[in-house]
Amino acid sequence: MEGLYWNEHQIIPTLQQIRERVSPYAEKGEVAAYIPELSKSSPRDLGVSVTFLNGATYSVGDSAKRFTLQSISKLFSLLIALMDRGPDEVFAVVGKEPTGDPFNSIVKLETMTPHKPLNPMINAGAIAVSSLIKGRDVQERLDKVLDLLKQMSGNHTLGVNQHVYKSERATADRNRALAYFMKDSGIIEGDVEEVLDLYFLHCSIEATTEDVSAIAVVLANNGIHPQTKQQLVPPEYARICKSFMVTCGMYNASGAFAIDAGIPAKSGVGGGILASVPNKMGIGVYGPALNDKGNSLAGVLFLEELSKEWNLSIF
Ligand code: DON
Numbered sequence: 001m002e003g004l005y006w007n008e009h010q011i012i013p014t015l016q017q018i019r020e021r022v023s024p025y026a027e028k029g030e031v032a033a034y035i036p037e038l039s040k041s042s043p044r045d046l047g048v049s050v051t052f053l054n055g056a057t058y059s060v061g062d063s064a065k066r067f068t069l070q071s072i073s074k075l076f077s078l079l080i081a082l083m084d085r086g087p088d089e090v091f092a093v094v095g096k097e098p099t100g101d102p103f104n105s106i107v108k109l110e111t112m113t114p115h116k117p118l119n120p121m122i123n124a125g126a127i128a129v130s131s132l133i134k135g136r137d138v139q140e141r142l143d144k145v146l147d148l149l150k151q152m153s154g155n156h157t158l159g160v161n162q163h164v165y166k167s168e169r170a171t172a173d174r175n176r177a178l179a180y181f182m183k184d185s186g187i188i189e190g191d192v193e194e195v196l197d198l199y200f201l202h203c204s205i206e207a208t209t210e211d212v213s214a215i216a217v218v219l220a221n222n223g224i225h226p227q228t229k230q231q232l233v234p235p236e237y238a239r240i241c242k243s244f245m246v247t248c249g250m251y252n253a254s255g256a257f258a259i260d261a262g263i264p265a266k267s268g269v270g271g272g273i274l275a276s277v278p279n280k281m282g283i284g285v286y287g288p289a290l291n292d293k294g295n296s297l298a299g300v301l302f303l304e305e306l307s308k309e310w311n312l313s314i315f
Contacts (some may be wrong), residue, residue, distance in 0.1 A: 015060040022301040029289030029297030032269040037167035041288035049213035066206040070268030073202040074126040081132040115185035121248040131195040153211040165204035209284035216282025253293040262313025267295040
């Protein structure tokens with residue numbers, strides 16, 4: 001049966017009802033604390049926005065709160081690297097396979113030969129991908145990621161949360177270890193600290209769920225902005241992103257999420273989830289209390305329930 005979202009008057013009540021049902025579960029999660037600045041988020045916040053192909057956006061809850069994209073930004077550094085270098089060069093330094101390990105795991109980097117990170121959604125893979133972005137300096141490379149997000153969201157005020165950026169930069173020993181290991185193995189070339197800086201900066205780009213759903217609908221629409229009709233991302237690269245979202249977007253919970261929600265999605269430890277329902281809609285969710293896999297606890301439950309309610313699974 002086709003989903004019920006065609007009934008416009010039902011959209012907000014449905015989103016509200018699901019929000020009420022799942023938000024108490026946020027209590028069972030915890031906000032990320034390994035980036036100290038993130039521990040200041042309010043664990044009970046829950047915001048959701050849905051943007052349809054006609055550009056109409058519906059929001060409930062804390063949809064105006066800004067949060068840092070964190071790992072969601074890995075999709076957009078990947079897109080810029082693909083546009084700068086093409087898939088052959090990108091997939092020479094990063095693989096296409098899920099890991100079954102946590103997002104910051106170091107173990108397979110050494111045990112797999114060649115020492116290539118398994119995919120661009122884990123930290124090691126995203127750091128390797130960031131090293132491929134062309135530009136005179138870190139600012140120019142960051143601006144390419146930011147400009148793409150501004151065009152996709154239509155929000156030209158998007159920027160970096162300097163507090164979160166500095167907080168991550170000061171505490172990122174694990175990511176430094178990954179990056180220096182990759183430099184030693186010949187995966188990363190150039191100045192490792194510059195590569196890390198670009199990675200921390202793009203992870204610290206701030207947005208609301210309204211921005212995220214507007215960005216997600218462009219991926220859902222094969223790279224074409226649904227209103228301006230501009231092709232912002234080549235369709236082939238939008239397809240690569242959505243494939244990674246299904247196989248690796250929720251880390252070592254991607255299999256369960258594919259079964260329970262069936263929507264290409266990418267999470268971040270800031271509490272955001274970007275979800276793209278192919279040829280239908282973009283969804284942005286924000287709930288900073290995380291589950292043990294580092295995904296928004298209430299956010300995952302919200303998407304699972306919405307998927308059932310509107311019949312959104314792609315499988
Ligand atoms: O590198 C980190 O640890 C963070 N900047 C991003 C990690 C992240 O968002 C994992 N997502 N669930």
